[in-house]
Amino acid sequence: MPRFDPDRNPFYVIVYAAVISAAFTAAIVALHVATVDIVERNAKVMEQKAVVDVFDLGDVEQMSDAEIIDAYEQRIVRVPVDPAERGPAPTKKDGTGRAYVFAFQAGAGPDARPMAVAIPIHGIGFWANIEGLLAIDVETRKAISVTFLSHSETPGLGGRITEANFRNEWKGLDMTPPEGDGTWVYVGGTETVANADRYVDAISGATGTSNAVGDFANKTIPEYYAPAMKLAQMPRDQLDAMAAGEPRKPDTGETPGPPTPLTPEPQEEN
Amino acid sequence: MPPANSNQAELSPGRAAIAQLWHENPIFRQVLGICSALAVTNRMFNTLLMCGGLIWATTMSSLTVSLLRNYTPQRVRIMVSVLIIAVYVIVVDITMRAFFPDIHRDIAAYVGLIITNCIVLGRLEAFASKNPTLPSVADGFGAGLGYSFVLMLVAVVRELLGFGTLFGFDLGGFTGWWTGNNYQWVIMIMPPGAFFVLAVVVWVMRGYALRKEAAAEGGK
Numbered sequence: 299m300p301r302f303d304p305d306r307n308p309f310y311v312i313v314y315a316a317v318i319s320a321a322f323t324a325a326i327v328a329l330h331v332a333t334v335d336i337v338e339r340n341a342k343v344m345e346q347k348a349v350v351d352v353f354d355l356g357d358v359e360q361m362s363d364a365e366i367i368d369a370y371e372q373r374i375v376r377v378p379v380d381p382a383e384r385g386p387a388p389t390k391k392d393g394t395g396r397a398y399v400f401a402f403q404a405g406a407g408p409d410a411r412p413m414a415v416a417i418p419i420h421g422i423g424f425w426a427n428i429e430g431l432l433a434i435d436v437e438t439r440k441a442i443s444v445t446f447l448s449h450s451e452t453p454g455l456g457g458r459i460t461e462a463n464f465r466n467e468w469k470g471l472d473m474t475p476p477e478g479d480g481t482w483v484y485v486g487g488t489e490t491v492a493n494a495d496r497y498v499d500a501i502s503g504a505t506g507t508s509n510a511v512g513d514f515a516n517k518t519i520p521e522y523y524a525p526a527m528k529l530a531q532m533p534r535d536q537l538d539a540m541a542a543g544e545p546r547k548p549d550t551g552e553t554p555g556p557p558t559p560l561t562p563e564p565q566e567e568n
Numbered sequence: 569m570p571p572a573n574s575n576q577a578e579l580s581p582g583r584a585a586i587a588q589l590w591h592e593n594p595i596f597r598q599v600l601g602i603c604s605a606l607a608v609t610n611r612m613f614n615t616l617l618m619c620g621g622l623i624w625a626t627t628m629s630s631l632t633v634s635l636l637r638n639y640t641p642q643r644v645r646i647m648v649s650v651l652i653i654a655v656y657v658i659v660v661d662i663t664m665r666a667f668f669p670d671i672h673r674d675i676a677a678y679v680g681l682i683i684t685n686c687i688v689l690g691r692l693e694a695f696a697s698k699n700p701t702l703p704s705v706a707d708g709f710g711a712g713l714g715y716s717f718v719l720m721l722v723a724v725v726r727e728l729l730g731f732g733t734l735f736g737f738d739l740g741g742f743t744g745w746w747t748g749n750n751y752q753w754v755i756m757i758m759p760p761g762a763f764f765v766l767a768v769v770v771w772v773m774r775g776y777a778l779r780k781e782a783a784a785e786g787g788k
Contacts, residue, residue: 304641311641318636318648322655329659333666340669453674454610454731454757503754 345447346370352433352445353401353414375400375537377529379418379522396420398526399431400537408535414442415530417522421514424506426450428459432519434473436530441471456507467498475523482519485512579699581706588710594687595718595766596773601687605719606762608678612735615723616716617671618678621660623712625682628656630696630708637697649692650683657682687711718769725765730756 304310343363350369351358358366379396400412416431428449433442444465451457458464468483472495476482484493486500486508500508529537579587594600601622608618632652633640640648661679664672672679682688691711696704727733730753732746755761 302638304639305643311644314639314641315644315647319651322651326655326658326662329662333662336666337662337669340666344669344673450677452758453614455754503757 348445352431352443373402375541377540409533412530415526417526419515419518423510424456439474441468441473444468451507455504458501483515579703581702584703584707585710589714593714596770601685604681606759609723610726610757612723612727614675615719617675619716621682625656626688626708626712629653630704633692633696634701634704653688654683722765726756729753
């Protein structure tokens with residue numbers, strides 16, 4: 299019996315290629331379907347972890363996923379940025395985009411005001427787009443921390459924007475609107491002494507990324523700051539309604555109530 | 569021992585693996601897979617994960633291509649091989665995304681590079697498409713190990729000189745002395761640093777291997 303030669307029959311070649319492609323594609327699709335819920339949950343937890351961390355609501359490295367989710371759901375309200383304020387959301391696999399993120403005291407009721415707000419900062423880094431959040435204490439107008447949700451910077455160099463050393467540099471920065479040249483934050487450079495309360499040390503060996511972060515922070519902070527602070531004067535139930543997609547109420551010009559002071563301890567439940 | 573010709577048929581699994589580890593090492597003898605060697609080797613942990621992914625891809629692709637070798641038409645063999653490699657790399661990507669999300673975030677960009685790694689396709693074309701399953705698996709595994717062996721050497725040098733650490737661990741006095749005043753040897757962290765380190769590693773290892781072979785030839 300002659301040996302089977304798969305190349306002799308063109309029909310076999312076509313059928314073989316189609317069957318192989320279909321079989322392997324089906325295997326990948328099956329694996330994807332089997333893990334899609336886990337992947338989506340991971341993406342959600344990762345983002346929630348970053349938000350809980352940027353507000354300093356706990357030590358996220360020590361918290362379980364359940365504790366992170368609980369802290370987020372109890373204390374965070376996320377209001378999508380109005381499209382008129384550069385709001386079109388960035389492409390994110392979990393479907394979330396740019397938002398004003400508000401943090402409340404533990405156990406805060408519907409009338410409570412946010413203790414802190416995180417505004418989006420975003421722009422082109424050394425290689426590609428960087429998306430982040432800058433958390434600001436509503437009462438003191440000092441920066442709490444910064445987090446970078448997505449970037450493509452060089453691991454070990456620009457990629458160190460996600461490390462604690464660089465993020466800690468942002469803690470306590472003055473976040474009141476600046477006078478003079480209008481610079482909100484100096485990243486690197488020679489402004490150490492003159493503007494110590496707005497100065498962030500650049501990453502050694504990653505001047506390009508550091509400069510890029512400074513540039514886009516100074517462009518995006520003023521865009522989102524005023525709307526965020528205005529929303530931060532609203533009670534939680536109104537922010538919850540906006541987070542749920544209800545249209546924003548027109549500005550009534552009323553004097554807002556004082557924000558809840560930022561303290562790390564949760565309120566006692568009665 | 570003279571170098572084994574790992575592309576010949578009827579090679580034992582052990583000899584096939586050893587040939588890829590040393591005599592025909594993909595990096596310092598064949599100079600293949602250099603792109604990823606430059607990209608990932610500034611951190612030992614990233615390098616280790618990349619190596620694990622490549623060992624998986626070469627081994628499983630070799631197994632599959634070898635199993636299908638008598639049924640795969642020659643005119644579509646490259647397409648089938650690339651499809652098989654892509655499938656195994658996507659399996660790595662999805663598995664890491666689902667079960668190791670923190671690690672995935674660090675090395676996602678590198679995992680995709682495995683598909684284009686010429687070592688994998690090279691071994692499928694040169695060996696697995698012509699040989700039985702067991703030697704093919706050993707050949708693929710050996711090629712992955714040979715690649716990993718050299719890459720880890722490069723990573724040790726780059727991380728040590730670039731960051732003053734190994735696997736991210738502080739080496740006490742050395743790290744403090746090396747990285748004093750927040751100093752880093754930036755060229756070792758950037759991809760061009762890999763050119764220098766890789767060139768030195770290839771030079772040293774080739775020199776050693778050639779000298780050993782010459783001595784073996786002279787002893788006959």
